[in-house]
Amino acid sequence: MSDKIPYKIYLEENEIPRQWYNVRADMKNKPAPLLNPGTGKPLGLEELSPIFCEELCRQELDSDTAYFDIPEEIQAFYKMYRPSPLVRAYFLEKALGTPAHIYYKSEGNNTSGSHKLNSAIAQAYYAKKQGLKGVTTETGAGQWGTAMSMACAYFGLDCQVFMVKCSYEQKPFRREVMRTYGAKVTPSPSLTTNVGRKLLEEFPDTTGSLGCAISEAVEAATTQEGYRYVLGSVLNQVLLHQTVIGLETKTALDKYGIKPDIIIGCAGGGSNLGGLVSPFVGEMLRGEADYRIIAVEPASCPSFTRGKFAYDFCDTGMICPLAKMYTLGSQFIPSANHAGGLRFHGMSTILSQLYYDGIIEARAVEQTSVFEAAELFARVEGTLPAPESSHAIRAAIDEALKCKETGEEKTIVFGLTGTGYFDLKAYESFNDGTMSDVIPTDSQIAESLARLPKIE
Amino acid sequence: MSDKIPYKIYLEENEIPRQWYNVRADMKNKPAPLLNPGTGKPLGLEELSPIFCEELCRQELDSDTAYFDIPEEIQAFYKMYRPSPLVRAYFLEKALGTPAHIYYKSEGNNTSGSHKLNSAIAQAYYAKKQGLKGVTTETGAGQWGTAMSMACAYFGLDCQVFMVKCSYEQKPFRREVMRTYGAKVTPSPSLTTNVGRKLLEEFPDTTGSLGCAISEAVEAATTQEGYRYVLGSVLNQVLLHQTVIGLETKTALDKYGIKPDIIIGCAGGGSNLGGLVSPFVGEMLRGEADYRIIAVEPASCPSFTRGKFAYDFCDTGMICPLAKMYTLGSQFIPSANHAGGLRFHGMSTILSQLYYDGIIEARAVEQTSVFEAAELFARVEGTLPAPESSHAIRAAIDEALKCKETGEEKTIVFGLTGTGYFDLKAYESFNDGTMSDVIPTDSQIAESLARLPKIE
Numbered sequence: 001m002s003d004k005i006p007y008k009i010y011l012e013e014n015e016i017p018r019q020w021y022n023v024r025a026d027m028k029n030k031p032a033p034l035l036n037p038g039t040g041k042p043l044g045l046e047e048l049s050p051i052f053c054e055e056l057c058r059q060e061l062d063s064d065t066a067y068f069d070i071p072e073e074i075q076a077f078y079k080m081y082r083p084s085p086l087v088r089a090y091f092l093e094k095a096l097g098t099p100a101h102i103y104y105k106s107e108g109n110n111t112s113g114s115h116k117l118n119s120a121i122a123q124a125y126y127a128k129k130q131g132l133k134g135v136t137t138e139t140g141a142g143q144w145g146t147a148m149s150m151a152c153a154y155f156g157l158d159c160q161v162f163m164v165k166c167s168y169e170q171k172p173f174r175r176e177v178m179r180t181y182g183a184k185v186t187p188s189p190s191l192t193t194n195v196g197r198k199l200l201e202e203f204p205d206t207t208g209s210l211g212c213a214i215s216e217a218v219e220a221a222t223t224q225e226g227y228r229y230v231l232g233s234v235l236n237q238v239l240l241h242q243t244v245i246g247l248e249t250k251t252a253l254d255k256y257g258i259k260p261d262i263i264i265g266c267a268g269g270g271s272n273l274g275g276l277v278s279p280f281v282g283e284m285l286r287g288e289a290d291y292r293i294i295a296v297e298p299a300s301c302p303s304f305t306r307g308k309f310a311y312d313f314c315d316t317g318m319i320c321p322l323a324k325m326y327t328l329g330s331q332f333i334p335s336a337n338h339a340g341g342l343r344f345h346g347m348s349t350i351l352s353q354l355y356y357d358g359i360i361e362a363r364a365v366e367q368t369s370v371f372e373a374a375e376l377f378a379r380v381e382g383t384l385p386a387p388e389s390s391h392a393i394r395a396a397i398d399e400a401l402k403c404k405e406t407g408e409e410k411t412i413v414f415g416l417t418g419t420g421y422f423d424l425k426a427y428e429s430f431n432d433g434t435m436s437d438v439i440p441t442d443s444q445i446a447e448s449l450a451r452l453p454k455i456e
Numbered sequence: 457m458s459d460k461i462p463y464k465i466y467l468e469e470n471e472i473p474r475q476w477y478n479v480r481a482d483m484k485n486k487p488a489p490l491l492n493p494g495t496g497k498p499l500g501l502e503e504l505s506p507i508f509c510e511e512l513c514r515q516e517l518d519s520d521t522a523y524f525d526i527p528e529e530i531q532a533f534y535k536m537y538r539p540s541p542l543v544r545a546y547f548l549e550k551a552l553g554t555p556a557h558i559y560y561k562s563e564g565n566n567t568s569g570s571h572k573l574n575s576a577i578a579q580a581y582y583a584k585k586q587g588l589k590g591v592t593t594e595t596g597a598g599q600w601g602t603a604m605s606m607a608c609a610y611f612g613l614d615c616q617v618f619m620v621k622c623s624y625e626q627k628p629f630r631r632e633v634m635r636t637y638g639a640k641v642t643p644s645p646s647l648t649t650n651v652g653r654k655l656l657e658e659f660p661d662t663t664g665s666l667g668c669a670i671s672e673a674v675e676a677a678t679t680q681e682g683y684r685y686v687l688g689s690v691l692n693q694v695l696l697h698q699t700v701i702g703l704e705t706k707t708a709l710d711k712y713g714i715k716p717d718i719i720i721g722c723a724g725g726g727s728n729l730g731g732l733v734s735p736f737v738g739e740m741l742r743g744e745a746d747y748r749i750i751a752v753e754p755a756s757c758p759s760f761t762r763g764k765f766a767y768d769f770c771d772t773g774m775i776c777p778l779a780k781m782y783t784l785g786s787q788f789i790p791s792a793n794h795a796g797g798l799r800f801h802g803m804s805t806i807l808s809q810l811y812y813d814g815i816i817e818a819r820a821v822e823q824t825s826v827f828e829a830a831e832l833f834a835r836v837e838g839t840l841p842a843p844e845s846s847h848a849i850r851a852a853i854d855e856a857l858k859c860k861e862t863g864e865e866k867t868i869v870f871g872l873t874g875t876g877y878f879d880l881k882a883y884e885s886f887n888d889g890t891m892s893d894v895i896p897t898d899s900q901i902a903e904s905l906a907r908l909p910k911i912e
Contacts, residue, residue: 008535080838172880177877383566384636421629424633427632428635
């Protein structure tokens with residue numbers, strides 16, 4: 001701890017970004033547009049706006065504007081929990097005996113427990129501004145639903161959350177947080193939508209799926225006057241809002257003259273990774289700097305490392321638009337043994353294009369090794385990490401250990417997306433020694449990919 | 457938000473206190489000494505040191521030294537989660553429409569979820585320094601057990617936690633956090649101690665009590681070579697360690713030239729309240745300043761407001777020393793409907809003396825009104841508070857509403873001891889509308905007080 005860099009680098013309140021950065025503006029190869037699954041043609045504002053808020057549709061479709069002003073009302077809310085600290089992992093470095101310098105951007109210091117709030121408050125704001133009554137959404141593990149509930153409570157919007165039934169029952173605490181914030185939480189499938197009723201008729205004992213919850217939320221949004229649907233990852237707009245993470249990280253690093261060699265983020269739909277790395281990728285695309293950027297995904301849901309770069313449905317229900325992305329096929333469902341989030345079959349179109357173009361790299365890690373990293377991190381750094389974030393911790397530790405071998409004093413930055421306080425079922429199975437690794441077979445993936453829609 | 461004071465006042469790392477402040481040094485009427493229940497004589501080092509670490513015994517017994525240096529190893533650990541922010545509750549002020557300025561010192565930003573870590577790390581350090589193998593302790597709601605587990609993991613000490621059986625079963629997540637930090641968590645009563653075996657023989661279906669868990673932990677400490685017992689509240693040493701809260705608060709306020717009118721803390725055993733108010737009480741005792749200091753306790757366990765200032769046992773098992781304090785009687789057990797902590801029958805001897813001398817005041821609040829305050833706070837300030845902390849929120853809101861009536865622009869500071877992420881059973885009963893208030897009758901309290909030990 002003799003180093004001059006403090007354990008936590010806090011920015012001043014006036015250093016919270018006032019603009020989001022749209023990395024698409026600097027991409028020569030733009031991410032492919034969303035397609036209407038019926039016509040196969042790019043979706044426009046008029047097709048998207050019955051589902052999403054208008055301003056958000058504009059952000060979704062805009063590949064040219066480099067910066068979007070963050071409205072003052074959102075800036076005010078950001079002050080509640082931002083700037084988030086960039087932490088120098090002195091204790092982890094010491095425990096590993098590595099010459100590497102490790103930093104992490106810690107996004108879990110808010111009740112939703114993750115970075116999801118950065119986009120939730122933006123989406124709630126635009127819904128309020130449009131004069132809507134409320135929004136609908138789905139939640140699996142519950143981070144997004146909690147974030148959206150908090151954001152809606154702040155703006156006095158109704159929030160209807162369809163929560164995958166097995167999570168609703170197994171994660172009653174998440175549900176109660178949402179209820180405390182005034183959200184209406186419905187176990188999905190439910191009797192409140194046509195999709196839900198139909199599914200329950202066919203499979204009365206189903207415990208639900210994210211795909212079904214999405215379909216119910218979209219139906220609820222489009223059949224109620226004054227409602228729109230909101231989504232917590234994958235979309236361009238979400239990555240845009242999440243760039244507050246990367247912009248703050250860059251400001252904090254610049255303040256101390258630190259230049260990272262490696263930037264690491266976990267990758268599910270891509271919201272955190274995209275938000276963290278966008279400003280750095282921008283520098284790379286403009287030829288101003290060079291970094292190694294590593295996406296870390298679960299071996300049980302390896303869309304980057306074993307998926308195909310192709311147009312696919314964004315949902316298992318096959319009602320949402322088609323996106324060109326690395327995908328395992330919309331019917332791919334990770335093993336029930338897979339703990340935590342990062343279970344989306346596809347990946348943000350922006351990140352997919354960047355990976356395809358060789359700007360970022362990717363690796364898959366197995367969950368027992370992820371929880372080993374999580375346990376070490378919790379013990380030495382004092383924060384119990386979310387299973388999702390722990391994928392990034394695993395890769396950061398692995399890179400730091402390589403430095404130990406080579407003696408290189410590299411600077412590693414990773415995103416600690418959140419805390420694991422509502423994920424203790426997964427920790428329990430790790431503590432009990434009953435957690436197993438789950439890796440899909442080649443034929444499982446091939447079978448799922450065989451069902452991709454036929455579009456070039 | 458036009459005010460110049462930021463939403464969160466963060467101190468610099470080098471502004472973390474380097475000394476704890478011992479308010480006893482400034483008290484003319486010192487708190488009465490602990491007595492040996494057998495002899496009725498004050499306890500000395502030789503009697504305390506088989507139970508507690510030697511250095512901690514010295515801190516416990518020292519009423520004269522005003523400042524104790526914080527060892528460097530503890531300072532290093534404090535940097536992991538300190539300085540904690542002093543937050544200007546702009547959003548709450550706006551929601552209440554009050555001219556009052558409200559601040560809260562937020563201690564929940566660490567995985568143990570509360571201020572308990574401030575003393576846990578100190579107690580673990582002295583155990584390590586003394587060359588011990590480990591420590592034993594008890595935990596009810598789980599905040600203290602979690603804090604102690606984290607502290608022991610840091611110093612590589614064995615940590616044996618006796619967790620009240622009903623909590624062990626109803627709060628599996630707390631248990632898993634402790635296990636993740638390597639602690640051995642045993643449901644109490646257990647078969648591992650004489651006390652536990654005896655109790656189980658007599659009452660095989662008992663779900664345990666804090667009193668029994670204390671007795672088991674003390675037995676385990678004194679019958680294993682190289683172990684001592686640690687306690688998370690009530691003791692002088694604990695209040696001493698917790699003064700980092702008050703010292704940081706004072707530094708942050710001084711930085712912006714803010715002079716509080718009212719300082720509010722929740723009170724169970726007194727660790728948080730004592731830590732927060734000590735530096736301010738010191739000023740009062742030295743005649744340098746004047747404040748209103750309010751202890752807030754649950755109406756279901758009202759030791760200050762309805763108890764007696766007398767010598768009593770610190771535990772229901774009547775094996776621990778006698779302390780002169782405001783007490784409801786060592787056999788008093790709050791109703792099962794009482795949610796959360798703050799259920800100790802007595803109160804820190806320091807705070808008891810200060811209350812007796814009229815330096816601090818106290819009030820009792822009912823739990824449904826506490827959860828109403830908690831819900832409002834969560835919605836507008838973005839942090840789901842612990843039920844314990846919400847007692848202070850309730851009183852702060854009430855004082856702020858009085859200012860609204862009178863138009864006074866008072867400055868109110870309160871302690872937000874922690875987050876409620878592991879207390880969602882209580883929130884559930886509040887959300888469901890099934891929570892009730894529980895106030896002991898006069899005869900219940902009189903009956904319990906009739907059993908006080910006969911000592912003057």
